[in-house]
Amino acid sequence: MSESALLASPKAEGQDSRSKILAVALKLFTVKGYEGASIDEIRMGAGFKSKASLYTHFKSKDELSQALTSGILGQIEAVIIDGNDIAEPLMRFTMVIRGLIKWASLHPTECIFHMMQEQKKLVSEVEGKELSNTELMLLDIVQQLRAQYPVRPIATDALLSMIFVILAQTLLDGAAFGNISFDEKIEQIVSICFGVVFNEAVPVPKI
Amino acid sequence: MSESALLASPKAEGQDSRSKILAVALKLFTVKGYEGASIDEIRMGAGFKSKASLYTHFKSKDELSQALTSGILGQIEAVIIDGNDIAEPLMRFTMVIRGLIKWASLHPTECIFHMMQEQKKLVSEVEGKELSNTELMLLDIVQQLRAQYPVRPIATDALLSMIFVILAQTLLDGAAFGNISFDEKIEQIVSICFGVVFNEAVPVPKI
DNA sequence: CCTACCGATCGGTAGG
DNA sequence: CCTACCGATCGGTAGG
Numbered sequence: 001m002s003e004s005a006l007l008a009s010p011k012a013e014g015q016d017s018r019s020k021i022l023a024v025a026l027k028l029f030t031v032k033g034y035e036g037a038s039i040d041e042i043r044m045g046a047g048f049k050s051k052a053s054l055y056t057h058f059k060s061k062d063e064l065s066q067a068l069t070s071g072i073l074g075q076i077e078a079v080i081i082d083g084n085d086i087a088e089p090l091m092r093f094t095m096v097i098r099g100l101i102k103w104a105s106l107h108p109t110e111c112i113f114h115m116m117q118e119q120k121k122l123v124s125e126v127e128g129k130e131l132s133n134t135e136l137m138l139l140d141i142v143q144q145l146r147a148q149y150p151v152r153p154i155a156t157d158a159l160l161s162m163i164f165v166i167l168a169q170t171l172l173d174g175a176a177f178g179n180i181s182f183d184e185k186i187e188q189i190v191s192i193c194f195g196v197v198f199n200e201a202v203p204v205p206k207i
Numbered sequence: 208m209s210e211s212a213l214l215a216s217p218k219a220e221g222q223d224s225r226s227k228i229l230a231v232a233l234k235l236f237t238v239k240g241y242e243g244a245s246i247d248e249i250r251m252g253a254g255f256k257s258k259a260s261l262y263t264h265f266k267s268k269d270e271l272s273q274a275l276t277s278g279i280l281g282q283i284e285a286v287i288i289d290g291n292d293i294a295e296p297l298m299r300f301t302m303v304i305r306g307l308i309k310w311a312s313l314h315p316t317e318c319i320f321h322m323m324q325e326q327k328k329l330v331s332e333v334e335g336k337e338l339s340n341t342e343l344m345l346l347d348i349v350q351q352l353r354a355q356y357p358v359r360p361i362a363t364d365a366l367l368s369m370i371f372v373i374l375a376q377t378l379l380d381g382a383a384f385g386n387i388s389f390d391e392k393i394e395q396i397v398s399i400c401f402g403v404v405f406n407e408a409v410p411v412p413k414i
Numbered sequence: 415c416c417t418a419c420c421g422a423t424c425g426g427t428a429g430g
Numbered sequence: 431c432c433t434a435c436c437g438a439t440c441g442g443t444a445g446g
Binding site for chain 3: 245246247258259262267268
């Protein structure tokens with residue numbers, strides 16, 4: 001096989017490059033932080049000889065980060081929409097929580113990146129007033145829960161950010177859950193989320 | 208009052224400079240991240256005209272960050288030691304949790320900085336085997352709790368990191384708790400920690 | 415997608 | 431505690 005065949009795959013080169021860049025950037029941004037990960041490192045990881053190549057796919061470092069964010073929000077939104085056909089608030093909430101845990105297990109880096117970005121927004125007091133679709137839908141779910149169940153007297157968005165932070169932390173502490181099965185792990189995390197959201201003990205409904 | 212009197216306090220200038228640097232670095236590291244905050248910004252915030260002055264107090268950027276860390280660990284250790292004279296595991300655990308919440312309320316930036324550092328360690332898989340005194344004491348407290356109460360079948364250090372992450376998140380979401388009193392806020396956070404640590408409902412003991 | 419380059423800023427230091 | 435400076439790297443771009 002010639003060298004050029006190894007360096008360049010025959011079809012859909014453009015799309016591959018773009019997703020390669022995104023994958024490498026996700027990993028590096030998550031591990032080293034936005035400022036800690038340089039464009040040059042990302043360029044290397046994606047297999048380019050020049051930064052200029054990277055800039056044919058993304059206008060700036062910031063745009064690259066935003067592309068990651070919107071992709072992740074889209075994934076989370078899909079999980080939430082999946083629970084839309086369930087009317088009963090507690091069942092719907094449980095379904096979405098389970099869905100988020102499964103998504104996070106399959107996409108740990110995405111989940112951790114997302115949590116770190118949310119923390120960054122809060123700590124710099126940006127107060128980005130505009131709520132994403134994702135946030136609006138989650139707020140609505142917990143709001144409906146509040147009418148019938150003993151949800152804590154704490155702002156709904158604070159409850160939600162605690163859930164995400166716990167989700168991400170279980171991924172960061174991955175090894176700590178190693179001794180129990182995947183299903184048991186999910187049940188434990190769901191149960192923890194219930195402990196965070198409710199003031200009194202509410203049993204987790206069975207599917 | 209003259210301008211010089213405002214700019215320079217008469218005594219203990221050296222100590223003041225050091226703590227001024229630490230205070231500014233804590234704030235900037237927390238808000239912008241270690242890589243995002245530059246030595247030159249810290250130097251400006253501390254009121255120096257030159258970076259060289261800063262380097263008379265700290266050998267490197269990393270040493271500055273480590274000085275912050277050890278200071279914070281010392282503060283947390285003091286809180287834990289405060290609960291050492293209580294023998295009953297649940298009472299001791301509750302006392303320490305309350306102490307940590309109060310400390311975090313008085314030192315929010317320190318708490319958030321500490322949590323972010325812990326997350327950074329986990330995400331880069333450093334596996335810093337050496338546990339600090341603080342961690343050892345906390346592990347011991349929860350370990351003793353495990354013998355008599357329904358602590359979750361999850362590694363103790365994972366439970367502890369979840370507690371810290373929730374503590375920090377309540378500070379980041381500060382405004383979300385604005386509508387309830389300080390004492391009620393503490394009780395809610397203690398209750399959330401119980402929900403995280405225990406598998407079944409355990410009432411929070413009264414003092 | 416590359417070569418070659420830009421000004422700005424980075425952490426850090428020599429010498430006083 | 432300062433002036434003045436270091437090499438390295440930063441994000442980004444002109445031109446092909």
